[in-house]
Amino acid sequence: MSGRRLIEAAFPLKQASLDSVHEKNVRHGHISTLHIWPARRPLAASRAALIATLLPDPGTAEERKRLIEKIGGKVIQKTEKKKTPTKTVDVLREETIGGVLHWGRESSPDLDWFRKEIRKAYGGRAPRVLDPFAGGGAIPLEAMRLGCEVTAADINPVAWFILKCTLEYPQRLAGQHRPLPQFAVESPEFMEAFLKGTSKLTKKQLERQLKAVQQSLFPPPEVDLAWHVRAWGFWVLQQARKGLERFYPKVDGAPTVAYLWARTIACKNCRATIPLLKTRWLCKKSDKRILLKVAPNADRSSVAFEIEENVPVVGSNAAQRREHDKRIGGGTMSKAGAWCPCCGQARTVSMGMEDIRQEGLAGRLGTMITAVVADAGAGKMYRTATAQEAQLATETATDLASVFSGIPFGIPDEAIPQGGSRSGGGSPFTTHLYGITRWSQLFTPRQLLGIGAFVRDTRDVRAAMASSGYPPEWIDAVQAYLACAISRLADYNSMVCLWGVSRETIAHTFTRYAIPITWDFCETNPILHGTGSYDGGVDWVARYVEHALAAAKGAVTPMLVRQDVLRLSQGNGLAWDAVVTDPPYYDVIPYSDLADFFLIWLRRILHGAGPAFDEAFEDSHGPKWDQESGEGELIDDASRFGGDATRSRNAYEDGMRRAFTRCLASLTPEGKLFVVFANKQPTAWEALVGALVGAGATVTASWPIVTEMRGGVRNFGRASLASSVWLVCSKRPESAHAGWDNRVLEDMRTSIQVCLREYWDAGIRGPDFVWAATGPALEAYSRHPVVKKANAPGQTMDVSEFLRAVRRIVVDFVVGRVVSPGAEDEAVSGLDDLTTYYLLHRNDFGLEEAPVGPCILYAVSCGLSDADLADEHELLARTGGKAGSSDEEEDAAELEDPEGEVEEGTGSKVRLKTWQQRKAKGMGYDGDGRPAPLIDQVHRLMHLWKAGDQVKVDEYLEARALAGNRLFHRVLQALIELADEGSEERALLESISNHVAGKRPELAAQVPGWDIRRGGQSEEGEGT
């Protein structure tokens, strides 16, 4: 297929964004519930991108509109009631109707239509699509669903294994059924779940059916792979339960949901053993408030615990209540260290973090159970541990040795990677700082025993299935899915898991892309039902299998390869029609280090399951970087380069350039390379775009798809907080020649103007507008292998320089709309950098806290830096960290999204300073030969006006000839619009505006939005 693709002309941006955001809340059957893999792309965005890349541009605006609507449906607004602590409010929501992107519409009849159209576009054959950084497989899954011949590659063996479960097994076994195994049919417990899950029966019908099955009146039902996974998961659970049950005793008939633990340390002063607790809250719901009481025991050698129920709410407003709860719930730990309940005083640290670290390194940190969560039937109840429970928790040595004696590689003593990939230098792995260096140390002995028992019994599934007559491909698939269930089990059963006090559930290990040290943690009961249990895990996995079987119906066999992209060659000697991929982004995620958490268990389960598995999991850790060959995992991690940050960055950038070169070389001449960038730090982005252009790509379009949205509809058009930029590239023809900067800039200006208006009209706003506009602008630049400077012989214009020019045009366009709303063609020129930045920022984020990423982008676009804005101009205040969380203890207790996937961190924040906070002496006066920025002059005027000295106001206005400055009038008007109605800021600005307009009414009248009547009814004098 040749010619322009739909994506180069149009894209269902808003629909893909809305449905991607919605997908974050989807649980049952979603790919994210199969196995943790960091940074999975949303299926809706991947599907939209693939359809729009594979289909041709129909050529007319009307046809495009029709096609876009068929893909994404229509966006409608809905009012929903939302309960706040004090009242119910109406919230406006946008959602899609129709289309094939929304979760649940992926198997609508329209999808068949797209499959056919895509094939038609490729002369009746399935297009060949490659994802060389396939990770958890979102893009390949969608390509397979759309009928493509897909190749999914990743360097990491865990990713390769997940890809097999995501694509290969469902495709192989879609549409096949086998009778349920006899042990399942004979189990009333299993059959009840089966009948409830597969048919809608009344209680009576259910009882009758169960009886009939048990009396062998029917042959065992023929079921698909998902039910076989459930059946064999049930079998494993029965086996494992036999040896594990005694370690989780019921007390007073109530089964144990979880044990809550704290690490312990010997007090430096009195030698008492004290628990390291971040919080003493056990449950903090509006109607259930329970605290753990900690007091010295009789001989003050340690502490004793009690449970305090019905803790009263104190405080007349939310802030007071929060403060009170924080005070009464404080544990023994803070960021500074720990205090001793036996000899010390609350919050007076007696052991600093360094003391604790040294104790850890010397192997002297212990653990103790602080409380037990039990299932009381009508809810969870909290109690202290019995002596038997305290003893049982550690009485596992003999059983441990016996369980692991039959498991390849034994107890998981492989080293935990220490890794250094995190900007700012901090390692995502901090356990080694406290002497925890082997994976086995990250689990309590009972957790190890539990996971070990499930590993052993999952290994035995192969023989049991073979003797029941299953074909090898069924055995491989079922065992692999049960291995996924063990990955889930391990994720919920490490000493990193916290107890979530506001929802009374356990949080999993990977709530962040990190393995941090935790002081208090939660140990769940794996043989009970519920969050973190084994059978819960099996059900989540089976639900994905159901979804995947539907997606794989009639699909072409996918090809999965465990391969370094730097060794990429064409599949079967045939070129790919499209390479669609989501590469790693610098130092954001240490994939291989994190995946080792799962690799240690997978290699134990799957050893002996076939040569491919033995080879994949031969090493005790996933691939890092090989200095000799210059190949390996492409992340920026200085610790892999002896701490040399420059070498690490260069290796990453050079690796990405080589990767893109290989991708382009393996494309058909008309093929498209489609790359997702989630790192929007301008410098990182420029380097990656530089790598693309250097590799021979011409960028033809870019779309910023929102994948996470906070703040509802109001924020949609303002400032998308978490989006990724999807970039479309073609191969640059060999015959392309060098360009000249003046011509390239001219071409860019001409082409970008049209796009800017289109994107604006399409409702794209905020930083995403800058990203969206960058793609088409890059076309002019990337058309040439190199761009020379006409006025500087021998010099070239690099990507950064070019992008600076682009961004300036884009922000001038936006500011034009801010200062002249409704005046379509009013781009602003001549406005100083600082005022441009202020207006952009204020327009998007107001005076609220804003993520630093977009602000850096705006700053760079205006020729400034965030540091300049904060330090030199005193325009920005750094507020840092997670929004609104200064309370570490609360953080620890609230870290919970029980079934959620890993979320990217929000990073640090900034906030615009208010005019009152900007009071530097020299503000608003020219300095160092530089004229004062207009925003500084306005703020100076506001201070003068507020002080009531009209003479000084007039002197200032005159000295700076502001009344005759048209731009000044427009900025004033824009600031009025941006200020809150009824605020002092707005009143002051209006007074100043009226006052100035009185001096030059003809200029004021030219300002769009200026109400001349206001000049007539001047509020002058007010405030002076």
Ligand SMILES: C[S@@+](CC[C@H](N)C(=O)[O-])C[C@H]1O[C@@H](n2cnc3c(N)ncnc32)[C@H](O)[C@@H]1O
């Ligand atoms: C951003 S993730 C891809 C996530 C994926 N799109 C998904 O939806 O799950 C980047 C992937 O690149 C892989 N990777 C890193 N270096 C690689 C290399 N040299 N060759 C192949 N894959 C590599 C990582 O293992 C990781 O899975």
